Amino acid sequence: MNIVASNATPIGAYGGITPVDESGLWDDEGILKAVPAAFWGSTSIPQRIMFGHTYGIYSFPTIEAVKFIQDAIAGRESQTIEIAAGMGQWAKALGIDATDSYLQQQQNTVANYLVAGKKPAPYGSHVRRFEAIEAVKNFRPNVVVAAWTTQKFREDKFCISGNIDGVDELRLLELVDEYIFIGNTSSHGDNIIFNDLAANRLSHYCVNFLAHNVYSRAQKGSDFIIHLKRKGG
Structure with missing residues (x-):
């Protein structure tokens, strides 16, 4: 099935914004490909918002961002999975297993x-149905990748935004040595992990950060990738 054709929203719904030139963006299975960051850098925020909403995609892989993650994985693709993968564009670019709970199909x-x-996320045929923690327990990876994952709402952290069906990232960190998160400072700035980092509660992790060559459909804020690696892991 061609994901692109089956999930498109009429361009006219976005008030005459010039659409992104999509030539070369999709592979033969309708999965968004990684392209040079200069391509997305040449587009406007309204164009990226329209593109993301049209296809139900939040984060757009770039060759440079993929290279950053590949350097972190360091040849351990068989020990790495993506959770909450949606279309699975990041997993496909990285050559790793993709999983998702398929919540947006309910x-x-x-x-x-x-x-x-909003357009619900489309799911690539390579994305296997697993809730995040279930996926970690099943695949037993050393590294987990997540892009624009919604965190789980926790009653003991009532001031933190989230969703009852979101990913329990604190539990996730207990199960893996490394976590690579692709997000946006506006959309994910109150993530519980960043609060714990700021409070020095995750001092047992080494942190690497990429703040350029990362693009999404965010209306504001800065896109980033953060790599948490347990010391001694």
């Missing part, structure tokens, strides 16, 4: 997204 979730004017 009828009530689809309805909520459509009411909000």
Whole structure:
């Protein structure tokens, strides 16, 4: 099935914004490909928002960002998985297993997204159905990659935004040695992991950060990749 054709939203719905030139963006299976960062850098924020909403995609892999993650993985692709992968564009670019709970296929979730004017995430045929923690327990990876994952709402952290169906990232960190998160400072600035980093509660991790050549459909803030590696892991 061609994901692109089956999930497109009419361009006219976005008020005449010039669409992104999509030539060369999709592979034969309709999965978004990694392209040079200069391509997305040449587009405007409204163009990226329109593109992301049209296809239900949040984060756009670039060759440079993929290289940053590949350097962190360091040849351990067989020991690395992506959780909450959606279309699975990052996993495919990295050559790793992709997993997702397929939450956005559930009828009530689809309805909520459509009411909000959002396109539910499409799922690539290579994306295997596993909830995040279940995926980690099943595959037993050393490294987990996640892009634009919604964190789990925790009653003991009531001031932190999240979703009851989100990923329990603190539990995730207990199960793996390395976590690579692709996000945005506006959309994910209150992530519980960053709060714990700021409070020095994750001092047992080495932290590497990429703050350029990363692009998404975010309306504001800065896109980034953070790599947490347990010391001695």
